[in-house]
Amino acid sequence: xxxxxxxxxxxxxxxNVYDSGQMAKVLKHKNYKSVDSFSNADxxxxxxxxxxxxxxxxxxxxxxxxxxxxxxxTGLKVVVAGCVAQQQGAKLIKRFPQVDIVLGTHAINxxxxxxxxIEEFPQSIVENEFSEIIHETxxxxxxxxQKREVTGxxxxxxxxxxxxxxxxxxxxxxxxxxxxxxxxxxEIQMLVQSGVNEITLLGQNVNSYGVKExxxxxxxxxxxxxxxxxxxxxxxxxxxxxxxxDQLIESFGGLNKVCNHIHLPVQxxxxxxxxxxxxxxxxxxxxxxxxxLRAVSSEIAITTDFIVGFPGETEQDFNATIGLMETVQFxxxxxxxxxxxxxxxxxxxxxxxxxxxxxxxxxxxxKLQKEITRKMHHSLIxxxxxxxxxxxxxxxxxxxxxxxxxxxxxxxxxxxxxNFDGSPDWGIDIDSLKGQTVNVxxxxxxxxxxxxxxxxxxxxxxxxxxxxxxxx
Ligand code: SAH
Ligand code: SF4
Ligand code: F3S
Numbered sequence: 001x002x003x004x005x006x007x008x009x010x011x012x013x014x015x016n017v018y019d020s021g022q023m024a025k026v027l028k029h030k031n032y033k034s035v036d037s038f039s040n041a042d043x044x045x046x047x048x049x050x051x052x053x054x055x056x057x058x059x060x061x062x063x064x065x066x067x068x069x070x071x072x073x074t075g076l077k078v079v080v081a082g083c084v085a086q087q088q089g090a091k092l093i094k095r096f097p098q099v100d101i102v103l104g105t106h107a108i109n110x111x112x113x114x115x116x117x118i119e120e121f122p123q124s125i126v127e128n129e130f131s132e133i134i135h136e137t138x139x140x141x142x143x144x145x146q147k148r149e150v151t152g153x154x155x156x157x158x159x160x161x162x163x164x165x166x167x168x169x170x171x172x173x174x175x176x177x178x179x180x181x182x183x184x185x186x187e188i189q190m191l192v193q194s195g196v197n198e199i200t201l202l203g204q205n206v207n208s209y210g211v212k213e214x215x216x217x218x219x220x221x222x223x224x225x226x227x228x229x230x231x232x233x234x235x236x237x238x239x240x241x242x243x244x245x246d247q248l249i250e251s252f253g254g255l256n257k258v259c260n261h262i263h264l265p266v267q268x269x270x271x272x273x274x275x276x277x278x279x280x281x282x283x284x285x286x287x288x289x290x291x292x293l294r295a296v297s298s299e300i301a302i303t304t305d306f307i308v309g310f311p312g313e314t315e316q317d318f319n320a321t322i323g324l325m326e327t328v329q330f331x332x333x334x335x336x337x338x339x340x341x342x343x344x345x346x347x348x349x350x351x352x353x354x355x356x357x358x359x360x361x362x363x364x365x366x367k368l369q370k371e372i373t374r375k376m377h378h379s380l381i382x383x384x385x386x387x388x389x390x391x392x393x394x395x396x397x398x399x400x401x402x403x404x405x406x407x408x409x410x411x412x413x414x415x416x417x418x419n420f421d422g423s424p425d426w427g428i429d430i431d432s433l434k435g436q437t438v439n440v441x442x443x444x445x446x447x448x449x450x451x452x453x454x455x456x457x458x459x460x461x462x463x464x465x466x467x468x469x470x471x472x
Contacts, residue, residue, distance in 0.1 A: 007041035012049025048084035052339035083172040104128030157203035171343040198233035207243035265305035269324030270317035301414035306335040309358030311349035377445035385412040
């Protein structure tokens, strides 16, 4: 069978990144090779996100660009997958006749058959039925990765039952369904065998894993994953504050592979807005969970998400968000201007906030966080961390290096990026350095990253820096 090229453009969250990987794997068994550019592709897949209007616009502009390409290359096939595919269905084909397959969020495993179908009968297909079960896309026994990867994602559950009033996810991903623990463990074991050191368990609300189905609970699953030989680090996203149990909080102290970081989206610091968002916790309950987390692990890094300009958000509500940021001192935050989603109830709420106010509040929030992160990063100078090397630093990738030393990048358990110079006797084969854990002392702090020195080279470094400052 002739090998074909597939180009996958992934927009959206880590779950889409995982799903794109699954698509690449099912296609690999049908002789498709993943390529990095769409110019020489036989098949283009765009895996889409519907969370905010901007993400949807990104999809439409990409599809627009493909129309000319398809005229030039008549054999090219175009698949739209993911959340916009689920949401728009046949409307996508009407608007973009260049689309061959609309592949909903529950249809990934059908991709090879659908491609076969359009080869036989050249007519566009829409497959966006919801299914009640999780189809295991990759049969057990098939190696997951070819290239040596340091980190990997594993989706442990799909969908969401929380219905936050602003959110499209329950409508485009369907009901919450958890995968069986055995198949999750099996998948992680295969990833570890292929060289992965760190895995991130994915779900819209991992804290409610297994509850509906009466499977093991999330803390129990974590304990099982913690026992996997060869695995070094475990992360998970996303935790919903309302379901963050004491048992899960204890896992940060009790399970040695669970990283010292939690992403705990709060969305707003105002009880009035949290209620309108249907988040089912109060500001006070959130702060109490933060205290408990810090009691178990005083140095835990806490990150969050905010929405600014939710319908009805007053200056006072926004100030409550700012106040919460000052109290908690998040490591970093993701923040977004509220965006109307057609399916979500908040679209029909009154008191919409105008664009300028949303922009202003977002800028204000980012300004405060920048200062908090700067201070926090500065306080880390002089401390040593275990850093898992992920590869060359961005800086190294840009420079044409003739030096015998490479600039490397990795993350601490707290998920902070640390760049540092490798050792001259390590050589320059970056692949052989990936996945090693080294001790690095932080010597400089930036807003998005830290600069460190291998602990074994610290004395030399301090001497040379002393020299520099003398010259300066
Ligand atoms: N399941 C996760 C969130 C997934 S969506 C949770 O419950 O926290 C990621 C983030 O996008 C959300 O945390 C929220 O901050 C943001 N978001 C979701 N819908 C949005 C909307 N309509 N407008 C703006 N931001 C939104
Ligand atoms: Fe959306 Fe809320 Fe579900 Fe998160 S928990 S995916 S914000 S509905
Ligand atoms: Fe976007 Fe779908 Fe993820 S809407 S955020 S890609 S679940």
